[in-house]
Amino acid sequence: MAQRKLGRKSAPRKALLISLTNSLIKSERIETTEPKAKEVRSFAEKLITKAKKGTQHARRQVMGTLQDRDSVEILFDEIAPRFAERQGGYTRIIKVGPRRGDAAAMAILELVE
Template sequence: MAGYRKLGRTASQRKALLRNQVTNLLYHGKIVTTEAKAKEIRKIAEHMIAMAVREKDNFETITKTVKVPQKDKDGKRVKEVKDGKKVTVFDEVEKSIKKENPSRIHARRQMNKMLYGITEVPTTTAGKKKGTKTVDVASKLFDEIAPKYADRKGGYTRIIKIGPRKGDAAMEVVIELV
């Protein structure tokens, strides 16, 4: 008996399909798929959320003084003449940085092995590169999803059957984060 469902695909196709669907489930909160795929997605997604819950508070906040160049109203750097040369003027700013502990870094790398990066495109500039931003799903797991499930001992996803698909009568389900 196999430890997983093969889903009628080669190993590389199956891995890519599951990575894509797990990424979309964690980003959007719910997706519609077949029952067999949902059961495989559930295993991976619950493992990711459990890792995020375990490591959510495993960081130190460090405050540092940093030099930042002054900018004028147009966003250009302010220059000053000293000893006949133009020199950029700097301000001292207090900046707090999250320093992750090694176990949290390891968990982040394990998540990034399985998750794809998502590029958000605003609706006003659809089809153009300008204004797009990449979303780190691992950070979303640590910052948004893990605190929501901190007091829960598992069972982070729910599978709801919605009926057979019209084309091939495969059982369709909605898998969502509880």
Template sequence: MRHARGYRRLNRTHEHRSAMFANMAGSLIEHEQIKTTLPKAKELRRIVEKMVTLAGRGDLHARRLLRSRLKEDRHLAKLMDVLGPRYKERPGGYVRVLKAGFRYGDMAPMAIVEFVDRDVDAKGAADRARLEAEEVELG
């Protein structure tokens, strides 16, 4: 029977899993779309949906709870200032998981995780800004 089996272990220790999902959640918040394996994507969806719901509350306690779960302050700022208000009126279902075939090396099922109503320009914005800054320095 499946009693008390609330999450996927993914062959990782608790510390590794929590660090991995903190990093993946930060990447998803920053780029609003990432590609990963299907089991990780399904588990990440549960984690990020709870974070967006907390960010929609917008109070200090929610900010402190999210700060304990995310690694970088810029991800927390975007979650509280952009994503929280964007999905405040939506009653859940902020993230979608799309199947994306199989990985070449080991045939692992892949998936794309993205926010519903995402900002298309968010993906790669940091890289574009970095390249423009380098061009200004050199030019």
């Protein structure tokens, strides 16, 4: 499946996705542009699914991706148990209209309760 380029080469794009995912895990809600929200949703949902396994191997894989111990602990200790019975669809995107400066479509990405 092709992914959005978001106006960046692959390394800065990966860094952006990791950074936004870490922010989503820590605050459970972020406001960003719509295309970024759609990409982060896919990235984050895969990590949450992996975290639901709860194994040491899964924890190391997620740590290798996120590179942030605090985010990994929150993901495994708080978020994954909350979604134990859920088969996907851990996030929701709420469109909030255009940004004031450049009229970019904005959206709120949040974890579902």
